[in-house]
Amino acid sequence: MPEGLAVRIEDLSITYKVSLESKRTLKNALMRASLRQESRMRTIEAVKHMTLDIPHGSVLGIVGSNGAGKSTLMRCIAGILTPTQGRVAVNGKISTLLALGVGFNPALSGRDNIILGGLASGLSKEEIESKTDEIAKFADLPDGFIDLPVRTYSSGMYGRLSFSVAVSMTPDILLLDEALSAGDAAFKEKSFERMRQLCAEARTILIVSHALATVTDLCDEAIWMHKGTMLAQGKPDKIVDEYLKFLNVGTLPSSYEDM
Amino acid sequence: MPTNQDFVSKVQVFEPHKASLPPLIPYVKEFWSRRTFAIELARFNDKAEYLGSRLGKVWLILNPLLLGIVYYVVIVIIRGGSDHNGLTRLNHLLIGLFTFYFAQSTVMAGAQSITLGGRLILNQAFPRTLLPFSCAIQAFREFLPTIPVYVLVLVVGKWIYPATQIAGISWNFLWIPFIIVCIAFTAFGLALLFATMNVYFRDTNKLLTYITRIWMYLSPILWLPSSLHGKAKLLLYVNPLGPALTANSRVWIDDTGLSRNVIVGCIFWAVTSMCVGGYFFISRERDFAIRI
Ligand SMILES: Nc1ncnc2c1ncn2[C@@H]1O[C@H](COP(=O)(O)OP(=O)(O)OP(=O)(O)O)[C@@H](O)[C@H]1O
Ligand SMILES: [Mg+2]
Numbered sequence: 001m002p003e004g005l006a007v008r009i010e011d012l013s014i015t016y017k018v019s020l021e022s023k024r025t026l027k028n029a030l031m032r033a034s035l036r037q038e039s040r041m042r043t044i045e046a047v048k049h050m051t052l053d054i055p056h057g058s059v060l061g062i063v064g065s066n067g068a069g070k071s072t073l074m075r076c077i078a079g080i081l082t083p084t085q086g087r088v089a090v091n092g093k094i095s096t097l098l099a100l101g102v103g104f105n106p107a108l109s110g111r112d113n114i115i116l117g118g119l120a121s122g123l124s125k126e127e128i129e130s131k132t133d134e135i136a137k138f139a140d141l142p143d144g145f146i147d148l149p150v151r152t153y154s155s156g157m158y159g160r161l162s163f164s165v166a167v168s169m170t171p172d173i174l175l176l177d178e179a180l181s182a183g184d185a186a187f188k189e190k191s192f193e194r195m196r197q198l199c200a201e202a203r204t205i206l207i208v209s210h211a212l213a214t215v216t217d218l219c220d221e222a223i224w225m226h227k228g229t230m231l232a233q234g235k236p237d238k239i240v241d242e243y244l245k246f247l248n249v250g251t252l253p254s255s256y257e258d259m
Numbered sequence: 260m261p262t263n264q265d266f267v268s269k270v271q272v273f274e275p276h277k278a279s280l281p282p283l284i285p286y287v288k289e290f291w292s293r294r295t296f297a298i299e300l301a302r303f304n305d306k307a308e309y310l311g312s313r314l315g316k317v318w319l320i321l322n323p324l325l326l327g328i329v330y331y332v333v334i335v336i337i338r339g340g341s342d343h344n345g346l347t348r349l350n351h352l353l354i355g356l357f358t359f360y361f362a363q364s365t366v367m368a369g370a371q372s373i374t375l376g377g378r379l380i381l382n383q384a385f386p387r388t389l390l391p392f393s394c395a396i397q398a399f400r401e402f403l404p405t406i407p408v409y410v411l412v413l414v415v416g417k418w419i420y421p422a423t424q425i426a427g428i429s430w431n432f433l434w435i436p437f438i439i440v441c442i443a444f445t446a447f448g449l450a451l452l453f454a455t456m457n458v459y460f461r462d463t464n465k466l467l468t469y470i471t472r473i474w475m476y477l478s479p480i481l482w483l484p485s486s487l488h489g490k491a492k493l494l495l496y497v498n499p500l501g502p503a504l505t506a507n508s509r510v511w512i513d514d515t516g517l518s519r520n521v522i523v524g525c526i527f528w529a530v531t532s533m534c535v536g537g538y539f540f541i542s543r544e545r546d547f548a549i550r551i
Contacts, residue, residue: 093269
């Protein structure tokens with residue numbers, strides 16, 4: 001892997017296999033087998049032949065319509081999904097905050113969830129326990145909510161907690177998928193601040209967001225994904241501009257037509 | 260600007276898997292380095308389950324205890340009255356049930372751990388075996404307090420019926436850790452197998468409730484291992500928990516050591532179950548995230 005690269009994606013394709021049966025049960029499988037029917041499977045190519053290099057210290061924004069494959073790409077970089085084809089090399093410790101957060105036991109308090117979240121992402125018990133107060137302080141939940149069960153939280157409070165856990169891991173590479181959407185203006189400002197700080201420490205951040213202002217504000221590079229392929233790469237302003245035009249007009253710019 | 264040198268030790272490559280198993284040594288290392296996660300997950304789940312109710316934990320003991328007494332009454336009625344072996348029978352039943360419950364809840368909870376672990380599996384990369392492992396730990400935590408309850412029943416029983424032949428504490432008790440470890444591995448292996456099946460066939464768990472019930476009747480819990488003769492004795496060895504439960508009864512009730520057949524049976528089932536379950540699970544766990 002060349003010097004200075006955080007992530008290298010080479011000819012990456014990811015396919016989901018989805019069964020078209022209403023219920024995937026043993027009973028149905030046996031019935032099918034006895035009737036000599038093929039099981040009906042559909043493959044969804046969520047990411048197609050993507051190639052991309054992400055240098056250390058860059059903040060990359062990823063935009064694209066629903067179902068474009070953004071979350072799938074993030075999961076693959078995090079090592080959760082294995083590529084169907086191609087290769088992903090990742091250089092550094094990863095912390096993920098993917099859609100909806102980790103979500104442990106909603107009956108447990110925020111504090112307990114912080115500890116479980118830290119352990120799940122590979123911290124030792126001492127490490128996470130020494131950080132718990134700092135994380136709780138950063139999340140800054142209203143009076144005493146940190147010790148109440150997570151099921152009593154509003155979605156924004158939940159988002160705050162997840163974000164605080166993810167950024168506290170001091171990751172080399174931080175993956176954020178719709179992470180900032182639920183927070184209020186005050187927390188957004190605070191989390192922007194924290195992400196700028198992480199960038200200054202030369203960490204790499206990948207942000208998936210439908211809030212295009214987030215991308216233009218924070219990122220120094222952006223890509224536009226469309227139906228599993230990367231349509232364009234460039235300065236965030238330019239990419240967001242083109243993407244917005246596409247959203248308004250509904251057709252791809254003529255220069256992309258042949259892709 | 261950080262150089263590659265700072266990170267070079269941490270490069271990870273993700274590629275399509277050709278081999279059916281991932282490299283096992285890094286896998287086991289990763290598993291070991293995250294064992295605290297499984298232990299704490301078990302502890303917190305335990306805590307969450309009984310957060311609301313004071314009596315919660317007591318049910319864990321009361322449930323098998325009451326069930327044991329019900330079965331005992333049924334047996335006495337079927338046999339048409341108690342005999343002088345009544346206390347032995349009750350104790351055999353109780354320790355058998357307590358131990359079987361440990362295995363059963365490891366298998367049942369473990370089998371569901373993947374399909375119920377949705378978000379965790381979609382959003383974090385870690386060896387998936389940690390989830391069933393955490394269920395096994397939780398089952399063990401719930402099993403431990405039943406031992407003193409059993410001992411209490413034993414002591415009270417001996418005090419009421421001093422003539423009983425049932426054993427007190429002896430050197431043979433040193434076999435108990437061995438038996439428990441064998442049971443734990445056997446059950447954990449089966450949990451891995453059924454957890455994998457459950458990802459592909461979502462009704463596995465329903466099936467499992469019947470399987471475990473039949474499994475209990477076929478295990479030496481409601482009946483004594485010594486009541487089988489000739490070919491029927493084979494039943495003790497084709498049942499994955501047969502040898503271990505036989506051993507359990509020998510040590511706790513008869514106060515004898517273990518025969519070679521029983522020891523070999525225990526080890527055989529622990530190893531077989533771990534290998535088969537482990538192979539199925541680990542070779543397919545990289546697909547769990549796209550199938551969940
Ligand atoms: N678990 C899954 N099983 C099967 N198909 C899936 C799964 N997750 C996503 N897909 C499919 O993969 C494609 C890409 O989905 P993905 O979630 O990556 O899109 P996205 O860009 O994150 O969209 P959004 O903006 O809505 O979050 C979609 O067509 C979707 O239907
Ligand atoms: Mg998404």
